[in-house]
Amino acid sequence: MRTIIVDDEAPARALLREYLAGREDIQVVGECANGFEAVKAIAELAPDLVFLDVQMPKLDGFEVLELAEREVAVVFITAHEEHAVRAFEVQAVDYLLKPFSQVRLEQAIERAKARRAAGSPMPLKELAALAKPRRGPAARILVREGSAVHVIPTPELDLVEARDDAVILRSGGKTYRKQRTLSEIEAELDPARFVRVHRSFIVNVSRLARIELYAKDSRIATLQDGTKVPVSRTGYARLRELL
């Protein structure tokens, strides 16, 4: 199995490398020291198995998994027991607590092989949604483009638009595409700062310049950068409630 090791601590990576060195069925194709590298490596190297640390700079293990959007067996490795429940919710193959023995690691590898033979029981999209942290409104939104990860702090997000089966996020004049529904994004954003003004649009309230009546029951909102966004009747009611 093509395998990637992700841990921000060099000694922890060295230990895994050593444990794995003796196995013919494991081929370590990459090592990463942070979440960005991990997302890139998973996209470019198409591994079968990833050993993934949970606490890391930039992106934690769960965020890496959310962005992976690829069929890959994950074994989480951490010193913290409290993430175990979430790890199994996102269908992690196994959850190793540091420090762990070689025997315990081999068990995890066997489980990964069994999982690969059986196929993933849950659609990737649902897994990605489960991997999102669920603690209050998101402070940032992560978008992957090929092997690059963009971090959009939510205060800098201007507009979200539903398009086909994805959303287009607009921030500081740039646009990003993310494979999510508008409702999923809406649920993550702070309802005191973002309002769904239309079936297909969410706006950052602080970016609103003006709202004009356009026809009976329909209005047009203009953002500070001049972008025009349709506002439905219910969307207008939501805005009025907030402002």
Add this chain to the structure above:
Amino acid sequence: MHPILARGSRLGPYVAAWLALGGLIAVLAHLAAASPWHEALLLSVPLALVYAFICLASYYPCRVAPVSLASFPRLVVTHLLAALFSAVLWVFLAITWAVILETLPPFAGVAERLGRFVVVLAIIAVLLYTLAAAIHYVLIAFEEARQRERQRLELEMAAREAELRALRAQVDPHFLFNTLNAIASLTSSQPQAARQMCLELADFLRSSLRLGAREKIPLAEELALVERYLAIEGVRFGERLRLARKLDEAALDWAVPPLILQPLVENAVTHGIAELVEGGEVRIEVQRHGERLALTVSNPFDAQGEPRAGEGLGLANVRARLVACYGSEAILHVQRSADTFSVTLELPREALPATVH
């Protein structure tokens, strides 16, 4: 709080007992004064109920004269006076009630028959009062015992909580797990380094236990402990973790509470350095301002990171300990700039306790 009046569960049985006593008095009236049954009952049951509430007032003399050998004469005098007063009041009420009943045709002659019975009634009144006072003493003792037990439990719980807090202020177990993992990694590739790290870890744990048991320690010892901690974390984080110190040497023998900087430095590593790809510098500064000491720990942090659970817990702990040690004399400031987080403790100068070894 009245032990009977304040509780429905006691008041019900109490009143029921008095109803039964009322029946008993009626029997006495029937036998001793030859009252017909309807008259005896209508006379004595309402009187018994009224007396039930008069006797509830014996709680107050009971409070005034608690049971103890020293004040025994006072107890007797108090209750004797109260008993006589209650009895006179009750007999007066009984006569008034009889006079009222007398105006109704079926009860003709009731006042006269009560007159034959009035001495017995007065004796009953004194006896019942005494019984009620005794019951109140028992209930008061019972309530007091319960309250003492509750206080004891509360004290015990507070002590246990303090103990737990103190323990938590020592070492984060995840630090141990991660360090053991690093040692496991070094054992085959660099056995010497693994051994060195075992020794450093043992040193750190031992001194944190030893220092934690003391009330105040010299600042120099706290700084040495923090440096041991950083040396261990340095093996895990490598180049990412750097230390900068700016110390006022003259303050090194000033007293500080043990393990007061350690949680701040631990926070700086786990919430600051560990979240940065390139790591950064943990700065420790010691300054004197006249008779006050300023200790600052600062670290860079990832401004774009998601806030993680558990941040602020260590700080709250340090703050609570400062209040416990110095009251309002100590201050904890937190400063967060675009990319630097810093915590400053300001403490008054204190002499070390005499038992320093």
